[in-house]
Amino acid sequence: MDYEILELGDVRLQRGGTLREAKLAYKTYGELNADKSNAIVYPTWYSGQHYENEWLIGEGMALDPTRYFIVIPNMLGNGISSSPSNTPPPHDRAAFPQVTMYDNVELQHSLVTERFGIERLELVTGWSMGAGQTYQWAVSHPDMVKRILPFCGAAKTSLHNIVFLEGVKAALTADAGFHNGWYDKQPVIGLRAMARVYAGWGFSQQFYREKIYEREPIGCGSLEDFLVGFWEGLFIKRDVNNLLTMLWTWQNADIGDSPGFAGVEEALGAIRALSIVMPAQQDLYFPPEDNEWEVAHMSRAELRVIPGAWGHFAGGGLNPVDTKFIDDALKELLAQEA
Numbered sequence: 001m002d003y004e005i006l007e008l009g010d011v012r013l014q015r016g017g018t019l020r021e022a023k024l025a026y027k028t029y030g031e032l033n034a035d036k037s038n039a040i041v042y043p044t045w046y047s048g049q050h051y052e053n054e055w056l057i058g059e060g061m062a063l064d065p066t067r068y069f070i071v072i073p074n075m076l077g078n079g080i081s082s083s084p085s086n087t088p089p090p091h092d093r094a095a096f097p098q099v100t101m102y103d104n105v106e107l108q109h110s111l112v113t114e115r116f117g118i119e120r121l122e123l124v125t126g127w128s129m130g131a132g133q134t135y136q137w138a139v140s141h142p143d144m145v146k147r148i149l150p151f152c153g154a155a156k157t158s159l160h161n162i163v164f165l166e167g168v169k170a171a172l173t174a175d176a177g178f179h180n181g182w183y184d185k186q187p188v189i190g191l192r193a194m195a196r197v198y199a200g201w202g203f204s205q206q207f208y209r210e211k212i213y214e215r216e217p218i219g220c221g222s223l224e225d226f227l228v229g230f231w232e233g234l235f236i237k238r239d240v241n242n243l244l245t246m247l248w249t250w251q252n253a254d255i256g257d258s259p260g261f262a263g264v265e266e267a268l269g270a271i272r273a274l275s276i277v278m279p280a281q282q283d284l285y286f287p288p289e290d291n292e293w294e295v296a297h298m299s300r301a302e303l304r305v306i307p308g309a310w311g312h313f314a315g316g317g318l319n320p321v322d323t324k325f326i327d328d329a330l331k332e333l334l335a336q337e338a
Helices: 050-056 101-115 129-140 159-173 188-202 205-209 223-235 240-251 264-269 288-296 311-315 320-335
Strands: 004-012 018-029 039-041 069-073 123-127 147-151 274-277 301-303
Touching: 004 101, 018 050, 018 101, 039 101, 050 320, 069 101, 101 129, 123 129, 123 320, 129 147, 129 240, 147 320, 159 188, 159 240, 188 223, 188 240, 188 311, 274 288, 274 320, 288 301, 311 320
Parallel strands: 039 069, 039 123, 123 147, 147 274, 274 301
Antiparallel strands: 004 018, 018 069
């Protein structure tokens, strides 16, 4: 096991449920300095686990473990933090409670403050649902977070994005073996169908038109090879109830639903962190215009669009050009006095 677990006991959740014997899995990189002033939080994304964030960490990069203490907390529902697949009855599988972005960040806050005694964060950053958690950190703990760089994500899930996720949900739950979440073996037909639904959204039209999937680093020999090898390969190893739990979290993401706020505009206006908000030019479900609206309501934010054809997966660590663009922005942000 290459990660650690924080046991949090029974946790009351934002929507009224209780997460029994809550567990937050995390991994750290680098060393916390003497005054605990070099910490970065880098949350995971939909279905991702800590090791799938590591492409943005390295010596000489912005997230340099020789300079910073980097904490990757695993999102609830991702299979190693508390999830439908690892929670004992009666709250297992389809009975797992609804968890929000706010819930995720509150558990992460307990990790950072109680386990490590950290009072200030140099940076919070993340891709996709990791970006949603980044926004939530800045809203929930404004005195703690100095800088944020959410990439390919949003402060509130748009209606169009919700509709996309309804297609994903329908594919997962249509499998005859799903049994309303009380399956004994994974509904593989549903997982394969879900992967095909996702394939039309994760990359741009230009990506497919130019057959970029045939080039390195993906290097698939045909469209079908890409759909099976990349997309089905990505999701076939996941648990369906876990995916549905995180999907609910994603659909209901809204920093304006945080305690003390009366909507997303007010919450965005309360963010004090120095911010670079970074959408991808051709992201089909987190389009730049949504982030442009957000930045207009933030006091210390810049919009910086990742150019190119990789769509949402510009933030996935696959394309070295996009990785450098993100890393350069992180270096610039960390160099600024916050």
